[in-house]
Amino acid sequence: MLNSSIQVQGLQKSYKNLHVLKGVDFEVGKGSIFALLGSNGAGKTTIVKILTTLLRQDGGTAAVNGFDVAAKPDYVRQSISLTGQFAAVDEILTGRENLIMIAKLRHLKNPLQVTDDLLNRFGLTDAADRAVATYSGGMHRRLDIAMSLVGSPKIIFLDEPTTGLDPEGRIEVWKLIKELANNGATVFLTTQYLDEAEQLADRIAILHEGRIIANGTLADLKKLFPSTKVKYVEKQPSLEEIFLAIVGKKEEN
C-alpha cells in the first residue's frame, strides 16, 4: 500500500520455549504517530528489533518504507532511525561528538553544520562540549532524539522514549515527538504509559499475549467500551498536576 510506512503480517518470534509473538498484524500510515502499548515483556521491543533489522523473525512478513526487513535490510536501515531504552548514546564522548559521529556514519556531506543546527534546536548548545555522562536524564534523552534525527530519516522508532524521565522531561519529549510528526516523519512509539499514547498517537495498538488485541484511533478504542454514563465526581488534581503547578510557580519567581 502506498500510504503506509510499515506493514506487518503474521509476525512470529520465539526465544527457545517462549513464544513471544504469535502472529502480529498492523499497518502504520505515512506521517502518523503510531503507539504500540503493552505491559513489560509483552514483546514490544521484539517487534521494534525486527522492524529495525536487529532481529530476524521466525515467520510472517514485515516491510518498512516498502522494503522487506529480511530481504532488504540495507534499504530499511537507510529509511529509519532507532532511539530508546536499548540503543545507547556514547557516554564518554561529548554531545557534539556523538552527533558528528552519527552524521559521519550516515555519510552526510556537512556533519558539522547538521550538528550545530540540531544542538541549537534541542537546546544543547551550552552542554555540547561536555561528556554525555554529566548530562541530566532529560538532556540525555533530548540528545538521543536529536541523534535519531540526523540525516532526516523517514521513519523514527522510539522505544519507550520517556521511561525514567521526570514529568517535565516527559512533557518536553512529548512536544518533540509531535514536532517530528508535523515535519512529515512517521513515528513508531512503544510505551507502557497509557496517557503517553493518549497524548501523542494517531493510532494505538495494544499488544497482549503475542497478538494485537485492539487497534484504532483513541475514539475507536473508546467505542469498544459501553457508552459513556454521566457521573458527577469531585475533580481532584492529580499529583502530576500539583507538581507541575508548584514547579511552574517556582520558576516564575
Place this chain on the structure above:
Amino acid sequence: METVKNHFFNDMGVMLGRSIRHIFRSMDTIITVTIMPIAIMLLFVYVLGGAIQTGTDSYLNYLLPGILLITIANGIGYVSYRMFMDKQRGIFERFHSMPIAHSAPLWGHVLTSLVSNAISVLVIILVALIMGFRSPAGVLSWLAVAGMLALFTLALTWIAIIPGLTAKTFDGASVIAYPIHLLPFISSAFVPTETMPSGVRAFAENQPVTLILESIRALLYGQPVGNDIWVALAWCFGIMLVAYIFAMRAYKKRV
C-alpha cells in the same frame, strides 16, 4: 531511491576515532598501557638488573623486547572491556540499525587495538632510547620487528574479542587478560631460560612469547634469526586464524 553503497573504510575510520577518544580520556588505560611498562622497565634496569646475568653487555638491550610484548599484553584486556561495554550498553544496536557496513564496528576495535599499541610501543622505545638503549638494526630489521609486534597484537586482539562478545558479566569479559599477562613472565623476557627448572624451562622455551622475543632480539642485534622466526610467525598466524573464526562467529550470532 539511491542505492546502498558500502562505506566500510569511512565507517571503520569513524569507529577508530571514537575508540581512540575513549582511550585518551581514560587515565586508567593510559597508566596500564604506558606508565606501568615504563615503571617495570625502570625497576628491572635500575633495581634488579644489576644482579641479572644475561650474557649481554647492556641489560636494557636484553630487556626491551620483553617490555614491548608486556606492553601489548597489558593493553589487551581493554579490547575485551571496550567490546563488552559496547555490546552491553547498546551502542552496537544503534550502529546496526544504521546504514553502515555491518562489520565496521568490530574492525574498528581491531584497528584501535593496533593503533593504540603502536603509540604505546613508540613511547616506550623513546623512553628506552633516553635510558641508553642502542640497536645496530637497519630499516628492514626494524620493519620486521614492527611486523612481528603488529602480528602479536592482532593475535591477542582477536583472542580478547571473544570474551568481550560472549561474556555475560564484566568480570567474565576481563578474565582473559590474566593468563595473557602471565605468559611474558614465564619466558626469556627478563632472564635467560637456562637457570629455570627443567619443566618450567621446557615450557618457557617453547611457548610463543619466547619464540617471538628471541626473533625480535635477533633482528634488533643483527644476529641470524634462524628457524625461530618461522615458528613464531606460524604461532601468531595460527592463533589469529582460530581466534578470528570464533570471534566472527560470536559477532554474527550476538550482534
